[in-house]
Amino acid sequence: MIPQLVVRGLTSRLTCRNVAVRKNEFKWYHANAQQEPPLSKVAHPLTPQPWLYPMNLDDSSDMSRILHDYDTFLFDCDGVLWGIDHFTKFGNVKQCIEGLRKNGKKVLFVTNNSMHSRSVYIVKFKEMCNFEAEAEDVFSVNYATALYLKSIAKIKGKIYVIGSKGLSDELDSLGLKSFGYGMDPDTISDYRDDLLRQRLDPDVEAVVVGFDIHIGYNKIYKAASYLSNPDCIYIATNDLETRVQLGPNRIQPLTGVLTHAVNVASNRHPVVIGKPYHHLMSCMMTTYPEININRTVMIGDSLKTDIGFAANIGVDSILVLSGSTTKADLEKNHECRDYEMPTYILSSIEKLGEVL
Numbered sequence: 020m021i022p023q024l025v026v027r028g029l030t031s032r033l034t035c036r037n038v039a040v041r042k043n044e045f046k047w048y049h050a051n052a053q054q055e056p057p058l059s060k061v062a063h064p065l066t067p068q069p070w071l072y073p074m075n076l077d078d079s080s081d082m083s084r085i086l087h088d089y090d091t092f093l094f095d096c097d098g099v100l101w102g103i104d105h106f107t108k109f110g111n112v113k114q115c116i117e118g119l120r121k122n123g124k125k126v127l128f129v130t131n132n133s134m135h136s137r138s139v140y141i142v143k144f145k146e147m148c149n150f151e152a153e154a155e156d157v158f159s160v161n162y163a164t165a166l167y168l169k170s171i172a173k174i175k176g177k178i179y180v181i182g183s184k185g186l187s188d189e190l191d192s193l194g195l196k197s198f199g200y201g202m203d204p205d206t207i208s209d210y211r212d213d214l215l216r217q218r219l220d221p222d223v224e225a226v227v228v229g230f231d232i233h234i235g236y237n238k239i240y241k242a243a244s245y246l247s248n249p250d251c252i253y254i255a256t257n258d259l260e261t262r263v264q265l266g267p268n269r270i271q272p273l274t275g276v277l278t279h280a281v282n283v284a285s286n287r288h289p290v291v292i293g294k295p296y297h298h299l300m301s302c303m304m305t306t307y308p309e310i311n312i313n314r315t316v317m318i319g320d321s322l323k324t325d326i327g328f329a330a331n332i333g334v335d336s337i338l339v340l341s342g343s344t345t346k347a348d349l350e351k352n353h354e355c356r357d358y359e360m361p362t363y364i365l366s367s368i369e370k371l372g373e374v375l
């Protein structure tokens with residue numbers, strides 16, 4: 020049985036400075052929904068309401084409630100397990116992860132980075148944080164995309180890929196037939212006859228877009244052409260990550276730029292697997308259908324992706340201030356309500372590691 024998560028969320032806000040009202044309806048459907056009634060989100064009576072300012076766990080002597088209230092811990096990686104520069108190490112990460120496991124908790128890793136496969140993360144966990152992880156506990160967006168195509172979309176034919184080696188490797192690991200990684204083999208031209216001579220594979224059933232340093236005109240042309248068939252499925256690993264500042268006057272374009280280019284060329288909108296969309300949770304449920312959504316918490320550093328993801332799948336969240344979001348950002352968001360607010364805030368998971 021492959022469980023599928025369908026989130027029917029309606030969020031409406033009546034905002035008057037610090038007042039916001041949310042209406043959310045979440046329903047879980049399983050493949051045999053007739054036999055299993057949908058689960059509804061039941062908030063712990065002591066859980067702070069998300070429109071209030073989140074409880075600061077640094078100041079709380081009741082950190083143990085985290086262990087009491089949750090069985091499954093979803094960890095973002097960049098900015099949580101290590102710095103957003105990918106090199107800064109944080110203290111007590113090993114104690115945090117292993118301490119949770121010793122307390123019988125399920126620890127899963129969810130990252131939107133579409134450059135790497137799971138094997139890269141397993142090595143990085145060991146090198147940066149000195150803890151071990153199994154491949155099935157790492158839900159990188161590349162692996163989740165492959166899992167979605169195989170187990171939920173049930174693709175049997177070929178997949179045209181705009182993406183990294185990490186994405187191509189994950190598709191291969193699940194036995195999916197894909198092509199497109201690397202430099203496009205055809206001559207670059209804007210002449211009609213040259214473009215018409217480029218061969219399109221008639222067995223393509225899906226187009227997938229992820230991070231790709233080999234992006235070029237031919238790839239966008241081919242993706243848009245495949246997607247002119249309405250039966251061709253369109254998947255993107257991410258769409259919100261569009262740019263990052265590498266240094267003074269240096270902007271690196273990210274996956275969202277590629278996704279938007281294909282969107283415009285094809286006049287299609289993809290199923291986006293990465294956070295904050297709920298499909299990543301559907302993919303996790305294919306591997307771990309026993310996860311109790313009412314006892315799951317998401318730990319991340321981004322209001323837009325991590326805390327948004329938690330809100331979309333109906334779980335509580337802990338925003339760590341060790342990554343892309345500062346305390347000032349959080350307070351500004353509390354006023355402006357650009358994004359959902361977390362349930363809790365924590366300076367870093369080092370604090371959690373201290374009590375485990």
Ligand SMILES: [Mg+2]
Pocket residue numbers: 095096097098099319320321342
């Ligand atoms: Mg992050």
